Amino acid sequence: MADIGFIGLGNMGGPMAANLAAAGHAVSAFDISQAALDAARDAGAAAAGSIAEAARGREVVVTMLPAGAHVAEVYRGDGGVFSSAAPGALFIDCSTIDVDTARSVAGAAADGGWPLLDAPVSGGVAGAAAGTLTFMVGGEADAVERARPVLGDMGKAVVHAGSSGAGQTAKICNNLILAVSMIGVCEAFGMADRLGLERQTLFDIVSKATGQCWALTSYCPVPGPVEAAPSNRDYAPGFTAEMMLKDLRLAQGAAASAGAASPLGAEAAALYTLFCNAGNGADDFSGIMKMIGQGT
Ligand code: NAD
Numbered sequence: 001m002a003d004i005g006f007i008g009l010g011n012m013g014g015p016m017a018a019n020l021a022a023a024g025h026a027v028s029a030f031d032i033s034q035a036a037l038d039a040a041r042d043a044g045a046a047a048a049g050s051i052a053e054a055a056r057g058r059e060v061v062v063t064m065l066p067a068g069a070h071v072a073e074v075y076r077g078d079g080g081v082f083s084s085a086a087p088g089a090l091f092i093d094c095s096t097i098d099v100d101t102a103r104s105v106a107g108a109a110a111d112g113g114w115p116l117l118d119a120p121v122s123g124g125v126a127g128a129a130a131g132t133l134t135f136m137v138g139g140e141a142d143a144v145e146r147a148r149p150v151l152g153d154m155g156k157a158v159v160h161a162g163s164s165g166a167g168q169t170a171k172i173c174n175n176l177i178l179a180v181s182m183i184g185v186c187e188a189f190g191m192a193d194r195l196g197l198e199r200q201t202l203f204d205i206v207s208k209a210t211g212q213c214w215a216l217t218s219y220c221p222v223p224g225p226v227e228a229a230p231s232n233r234d235y236a237p238g239f240t241a242e243m244m245l246k247d248l249r250l251a252q253g254a255a256a257s258a259g260a261a262s263p264l265g266a267e268a269a270a271l272y273t274l275f276c277n278a279g280n281g282a283d284d285f286s287g288i289m290k291m292i293g294q295g296t
Pocket residue numbers: 007008009010011012013030031032033036051064065066067070073074094095096097121122123124125238239240243
């Protein structure tokens with residue numbers, strides 16, 4: 001069992017830290033939100049008073065933060081992880097962030113003698129709670145092997161994607177597919193409504209046909225067919241539309257810098273911008289059904 005610092009205890013980080021504590025690791029947790037910190041304490045972690053305290057003397061530090069700016073600040077800022085971490089500690093950033101920040105923070109960590117892996121996840125809040133996340137990991141192979149036992153207590157699969165930044169690249173590609181497929185599913189339900197085809201009937205057919213996809217069968221954007229889906233809770237997140245828009249913008253930025261065409265990604269980003277600008281950013285991303293499904 002490892003001595004672990006965990007920073008960022010939100011929708012994802014909270015249950016991930018709880019799973020580490022439940023597996024028997026000593027978890028020292030920190031979040032700027034007192035409510036998140038209290039929940040982590042209730043789940044078996046020790047509450048730290050600062051980032052530096054959470055990181056001090058730990059063998060492993062895990063971060064689960066909103067975006068690149070938060071990750072850079074938490075590691076490199078005054079009183080950040082670098083200011084207090086033990087020599088040779090392993091850093092694992094599970095946030096979804098831009099590839100450039102992931103590489104630059106990992107480079108700065110390497111200068112201090114610390115391996116830092118980018119290890120974003122797929123599986124959502126349900127996967128975080130159940131300990132069934134998939135980790136896509138960028139960094140040196142020996143650091144990935146060191147991380148495996150810790151990641152294994154939070155997930156079901158750990159895939160070494162390549163060198164630093166490769167995990168983030170895989171993640172934004174995944175979320176590009178997810179956004180486009182979610183919009184396609186919403187469009188289809190809207191069209192079925194207008195043509196008089198029952199939603200449940202469409203679900204039953206497509207879930208056994210070539211249109212089958214995770215957005216339909218695990219996260220159905222209309223209430224009814226998939227009980228655990230946010231559509232049955234008035235689109236309470238889950239994974240917010242704002243976070244999806246962030247990832248689509250990351251994908252657009254990465255596509256532009258690589259000279260890759262991403263026309264459907266651009267369209268998805270535009271649609272999520274409209275949805276968020278209309279005041280729906282805090283809804284689950286499947287809530288875009290309210291805009292797309294009614295508009296077709
Ligand atoms: P969240 O907003 O619920 O949690 C982020 C947490 O970070 C918050 O509790 C916040 O208080 C904390 N935080 C921010 N700045 C901090 C700082 N300086 N020090 C300490 N704590 C700080 O977000 P989330 O849904 O848990 O997502 C976290 C990351 O995981 C994001 O990058 C997101 O894209 C990614 N992700 C989310 C999901 C999902 O379904 N929610 C799925 C896969 C990946």
